[in-house]
Amino acid sequence: MNQLSAMRAFRCIVDAKGFSAAAERLDTTHSTISRQLQQLEIELGAQLINRNTRRFSLTAAGEQYYAACVDILDRLDAASQAIAHGHQRPEGVLRVSVPLVVGTLDLPHWLPGFQRRYPDIELQLCCDDQFVDLVADGFDVAIRIASALADTSLIARTLTVSSQVLVASPGYIGRHGLPRSAQELDKHHLLSFVGASSDWQLSAARGGVVSVTPSGRFSTNTISALHAATLAGAGIACFTQATVHNDLAQGQLVRILPNYSLGERHYYALYPQSRHLAPKVRAFVDYMAEFYQQS
Structure with a gap:
């Protein structure tokens, strides 16, 4: 499992408020997004999202992990951007x-x-x-x-x-x-x-x-x-x-x-x-x- 990719998928599911919308944003399929989330939950040993056919909600562990994902991914993106732009003014x-x-x-x-x-x-x-x-x-x-x-x-x-x-x-x-x-x-x-x-x-x-x-x-x-x-x-x-x-x-x-x-x-x-x-x-x-x- 690519943990970084799975973290981005999880964050996108939450931000987009759904699997299909997240798959569209990431230009992938619903099944791929769902599989990444499942693998991430297995890796963490905790359920992140309560889901059924109509809606989903974050578990307590999911809320904690989402906040960490946002912080980590934003920092990584900022670091990558600084390098890519050569500390552009x-x-x-x-x-x-x-x-x-x-x-x-x-x-x-x-x-x-x-x-x-x-x-x-x-x-x-x-x-x-x-x-x-x-x-x-x-x-x-x-x-x-x-x-x-x-x-x-x-x-x-x-x-x-x-x-x-x-x-x-x-x-x-x-x-x-x-x-x-x-x-x-x-x-x-x-x-x-x-x-x-x-x-x-x-x-x-x-x-x-x-x-x-x-x-x-x-x-x-x-x-x-x-x-x-x-x-x-x-x-x-x-x-x-x-x-x-x-x-x-x-x-x-x-x-x-x-x-x-x-x-x-x-x-x-x-x-x-x-x-x-x-x-x-x-x-x-x-x-x-x-x-x-x-x-």
Whole structure:
């Protein structure tokens, strides 16, 4: 048995969510894919996939082995690519789809450093909170912010996980006071982001969850407008820690109810599956991971 080939077959079965689809991607037959999986399970002495005629699911051993396969195969592909390209410098046009917050509020903090590090990359940035079809629309990579990522055939890399926080400007606090509990938020102007979950779920350190519906004199469908309104003293708003990190450090915004938790948001980099990830894509994804992990 060629273990490396069997590992690629197993990974492809999981990514493609089926044997037939995996066989098509690998340009082989259903029987060959099935045989490789069977041989791999015999070699490991463990069942990796529970399967029947309609669907399959990973066993606990399968989930563990899949994660290891992804790590090993990605490292091998990266090493092969580096050798094949002679440590090629990242260069060329790079088309990237990002949420508005990444292309507006965050951009002044990451773009200059990226351009200094990779002067041969021509970055074409599309800012839109709507999910795009990377392959059909011709994008190399996309960044998305979500509580959880929906099933996708794309490769997903977590750049960072950021807590959600409540903030307000010092001016607003000076005029309206500082709330001391989640219940006191009802007395304040709460700024809402249209399209997000309507309620804030505040979990107390001692247990218990308080649901608060943002209600005030301002709502918007863009994070940049919500950020501007918060800085202007219009009220209290919810952002990821990564978005307001610099504002908090500079004293332009102040944390509200820091003893309460509002959950987390994941920052993902998504790109099409490929045996050879382009150096320009890897450079961008690595750089953004470095940027957000420092935020």
